[in-house]
Amino acid sequence: MAGIEDRIHEIEEEIKKTQYNKATERHIGLLKARISKLQMEAESHKGHGGTGFSIPKSGDATVALVGFPNVGKSSLLNKLTDSDSEVGNFAFTTLRVIPGILEINGARVQILDLPGIIENAASGSGRGREILSTVRSADLIVIVVDVQTQGVDKIQNELYKAGIVLNRKRKNVSLKKTNSGGLKVYRPKGTLLDEDSIREILKEFKITNAELYIRERITADDLIDFLKGNVVYVPSIVAVNKIDIPHDESRIEALKKQWGAVVEVSASKGIGIEKLKDAIFESLQFVRIYLKDKAGRVDFERPLVLTQGSKVRDVCRKISREMMSSFRYAIMTGPNRKMGEIRAGLDYDLKDQDIVTVVSRN
Numbered sequence: 001m002a003g004i005e006d007r008i009h010e011i012e013e014e015i016k017k018t019q020y021n022k023a024t025e026r027h028i029g030l031l032k033a034r035i036s037k038l039q040m041e042a043e044s045h046k047g048h049g050g051t052g053f054s055i056p057k058s059g060d061a062t063v064a065l066v067g068f069p070n071v072g073k074s075s076l077l078n079k080l081t082d083s084d085s086e087v088g089n090f091a092f093t094t095l096r097v098i099p100g101i102l103e104i105n106g107a108r109v110q111i112l113d114l115p116g117i118i119e120n121a122a123s124g125s126g127r128g129r130e131i132l133s134t135v136r137s138a139d140l141i142v143i144v145v146d147v148q149t150q151g152v153d154k155i156q157n158e159l160y161k162a163g164i165v166l167n168r169k170r171k172n173v174s175l176k177k178t179n180s181g182g183l184k185v186y187r188p189k190g191t192l193l194d195e196d197s198i199r200e201i202l203k204e205f206k207i208t209n210a211e212l213y214i215r216e217r218i219t220a221d222d223l224i225d226f227l228k229g230n231v232v233y234v235p236s237i238v239a240v241n242k243i244d245i246p247h248d249e250s251r252i253e254a255l256k257k258q259w260g261a262v263v264e265v266s267a268s269k270g271i272g273i274e275k276l277k278d279a280i281f282e283s284l285q286f287v288r289i290y291l292k293d294k295a296g297r298v299d300f301e302r303p304l305v306l307t308q309g310s311k312v313r314d315v316c317r318k319i320s321r322e323m324m325s326s327f328r329y330a331i332m333t334g335p336n337r338k339m340g341e342i343r344a345g346l347d348y349d350l351k352d353q354d355i356v357t358v359v360s361r362n
């Protein structure tokens with residue numbers, strides 16, 4: 001076991017030493033593939049990865065607060081929700097998952113306060129596996145850091161080791177293993193990754209006979225994550241807490257350049273809390289649907305809350321089973337529709353704040 005960890009460390013050091021550019025890109029891709037393979041080996045030695053704390057999901061989406069101990073996760077939960085999670089001026093105050101509900105713009109968002117993670121959480125330190133396995137099922141991760149210590153990269157790395165990829169999307173790639181015939185790679189012209197790199201990465205995963213179909217532009221990281229399997233893709237934002245304490249402003253600027261979605265807060269002084277709520281709402285990309293009844297009344301108080309990519313079908317499903325079978329068409333209008341009223345079928349895509357009348361046979 002220690003052998004594997006050492007080898008991973010050596011390769012990580014080599015990557016750090018290697019300047020990233022066009023000429024070294026392939027070599028780095030290969031090293032990353034090698035690390036992933038070793039991590040998978042290390043995992044298989046340890047048996048199963050724990051099942052997480054059993055907290056029932058509730059609300060329209062679930063957000064996990066992830067960070068090192070003592071950065072103010074529980075203090076934030078208490079400010080964001082009506083929950084009352086214990087706060088203490090020492091590490092590991094929180095020892096289990098504490099849920100709270102944030103009501104925002106008609107949506108109910110479940111927020112989970114978790115025990116702090118430490119380095120090597122992914123390999124099991126400090127109940128890390130249970131925590132990370134709860135984080136896997138979140139719809140959004142809020143990385144909470146202390147303005148003075150920060151360490152967003154380290155958190156990202158722990159999450160990555162646990163198969164949680166931040167701020168990237170799953171790519172359209174598929175693999176068909178064959179018994180013979182070597183490797184066949186099908187990919188669109190002008191992909192970022194050249195064929196030799198692809199072959200080397202596949203070889204690293206001990207795949208020698210297969211057909212690989214790549215249907216969009218992918219990077220070496222995308223391919224490695226695909227081959228690892230069991231990877232979840234979760235969006236994230238960063239909350240920099242304790243900004244009431246004197247701090248180096250330029251480090252926050254650097255963090256913003258690197259991470260984009262960064263919100264500065266002070267949980268204890270109540271600074272930036274509304275901004276953070278808004279950022280959470282935006283990142284979850286909800287689609288709110290207002291139903292109009294036969295008499296033409298619209299219920300603006302309680303929208304149906306769905307996620308991006310939902311269709312008219314999903315509205316019917318949420319209302320009732322019978323609705324699906326007696327569905328004729330839907331009439332839709334809304335602030336995000338230019339064409340006035342339209343008639344739509346079950347497969348029609350919804351937009352946020354659509355007003356929907358479902359017309360059924362009866």
Ligand SMILES: Nc1nc2c(ncn2[C@@H]2O[C@H](COP(=O)(O)OP(=O)(O)OP(=O)(O)O)[C@@H](O)[C@H]2O)c(=O)[nH]1
Nearest residue numbers: 069070071072073074075088092093094116267268
């Ligand atoms: N100055 C300052 N202190 C804060 C702020 N937020 C939290 N704290 C303090 O930081 C300490 C840790 O806060 P917690 O909310 O318990 O931190 P946590 O991340 O939940 O800690 P663990 O549960 O141990 O992982 C407490 O003493 C809080 O009062 C803040 O915005 N500013």
Ligand SMILES: [Mg+2]
Nearest residue numbers: 073074093094
């Ligand atoms: Mg806590």
